[in-house]
Amino acid sequence: MIQVEGISKTFLVAKRPPGLKHAVKSLFHREYTKVEALQDISFHIPKGEIVGYIGPNGAGKSTTIKVMSGILVPDRGSCTIMGHTPWKDRVAYVKNIGVVFGQRSQLWWDVPVIDSFELLRDIYRIPQGEYSSMLTLLTDTLDLGSLLHMPVRQLSLGQRMRCEIAASLLHSPDILFLDEPTIGLDAVSKIAVRNFIKTINREKGVTVILTTHDMNDIEALANRILLIGKGTLLYDGSVQGLRGRFSTKRTITADYRENTVPLQLPGASILSWTPDRAVISVDTEQLMMAEVLTQLSSQVELLDVAIDTQPIEDIIVQMYKEYQL
Numbered sequence: 001m002i003q004v005e006g007i008s009k010t011f012l013v014a015k016r017p018p019g020l021k022h023a024v025k026s027l028f029h030r031e032y033t034k035v036e037a038l039q040d041i042s043f044h045i046p047k048g049e050i051v052g053y054i055g056p057n058g059a060g061k062s063t064t065i066k067v068m069s070g071i072l073v074p075d076r077g078s079c080t081i082m083g084h085t086p087w088k089d090r091v092a093y094v095k096n097i098g099v100v101f102g103q104r105s106q107l108w109w110d111v112p113v114i115d116s117f118e119l120l121r122d123i124y125r126i127p128q129g130e131y132s133s134m135l136t137l138l139t140d141t142l143d144l145g146s147l148l149h150m151p152v153r154q155l156s157l158g159q160r161m162r163c164e165i166a167a168s169l170l171h172s173p174d175i176l177f178l179d180e181p182t183i184g185l186d187a188v189s190k191i192a193v194r195n196f197i198k199t200i201n202r203e204k205g206v207t208v209i210l211t212t213h214d215m216n217d218i219e220a221l222a223n224r225i226l227l228i229g230k231g232t233l234l235y236d237g238s239v240q241g242l243r244g245r246f247s248t249k250r251t252i253t254a255d256y257r258e259n260t261v262p263l264q265l266p267g268a269s270i271l272s273w274t275p276d277r278a279v280i281s282v283d284t285e286q287l288m289m290a291e292v293l294t295q296l297s298s299q300v301e302l303l304d305v306a307i308d309t310q311p312i313e314d315i316i317v318q319m320y321k322e323y324q325l
């Protein structure tokens with residue numbers, strides 16, 4: 001469905017030191033620095049996937065989304081999405097995609113939300129029957145009933161985001177680009193947005209490309225991660241694959257019937273110990289989990305065991321360090 005091959009994009013940014021003298025000088029002579037936002041990025045995305053596009057600030061995520069949505073033209077490379085080149089076949093292409101930039105609005109600020117929706121209906125030439133049924137579906141699933149007649153400027157961030165997502169889906173696109181859709185939302189709104197994304201992916205088969213700094217979004221939604229750093233694609237694979245590659249540490253919390261003899265677990269590190277609870281760190285590359293549990297149960301009468309993996313957030317920090325991002 002999406003084929004990106006060798007995309008590169010360089011921005012020229014005008015350099016201007018502070019001060020009046022330099023301001024006048026820059027009227028006649030400008031110096032530029034090159035920012036290589038994307039360097040030879042390639043990936044393919046099949047229909048129905050939810051892909052998390054992650055990377056530190058300034059890595060090139062939004063630039064990629066802008067190229068894929070046809071807003072920016074790359075310097076090199078090709079991008080074919082559902083048979084279209086996004087920046088060439090703009091009018092035909094945009095019928096297939098919905099785009100939400102979390103930090104910008106596609107809704108008209110001073111008019112009620114429903115007026116923006118009706119304008120979008122006319123822009124996309126959505127037949128009235130289709131528009132009405134989609135509006136009903138979106139109003140129900142995103143709980144927009146009380147918001148439709150409010151001017152956008154009076155909405156809270158979470159309310160506006162739900163309306164933005166609805167606006168991007170009114171024309172039933174096959175692909176949804178979401179650039180930081182949960183930025184600034186409270187826990188309840190984040191979960192509502194995540195659930196909605198899962199629902200439209202599962203029930204309507206919408207392919208979703210999501211950029212986010214919230215690793216809970218990634219864990220909750222993405223089947224696949226693309227990691228970008230300094231304009232280069234560094235990882236393309238599953239969340240589990242990422243764990244396997246970067247995190248072999250597990251923490252075991254064991255509760256047992258009172259036992260005053262200290263535990264002996266060669267190869268594992270005992271992080272804390274009391275007569276009825278031990279917290280143990282195991283590197284699964286060095287020692288098999290089954291081996292630790294066997295050793296444990298031969299020394300104490302286990303009541304409960306919890307095994308925690310390293311939080312995805314920590315793994316990402318580790319990756320950023322490894323790649324010096």
Ligand SMILES: Nc1ncnc2c1ncn2[C@@H]1O[C@H](COP(=O)(O)OP(=O)(O)OP(=O)(O)O)[C@@H](O)[C@H]1O
Pocket residue numbers: 011012013035036037055056057058059060061062063064
């Ligand atoms: N219009 C532009 N003109 C000049 N430089 C730009 C422009 N847009 C992006 N850049 C630069 O390109 C690089 C990539 O920016 P981009 O917005 O794609 O990053 P990002 O990964 O989305 O970052 P963030 O997580 O902070 O949103 C940055 O160095 C940025 O300063």
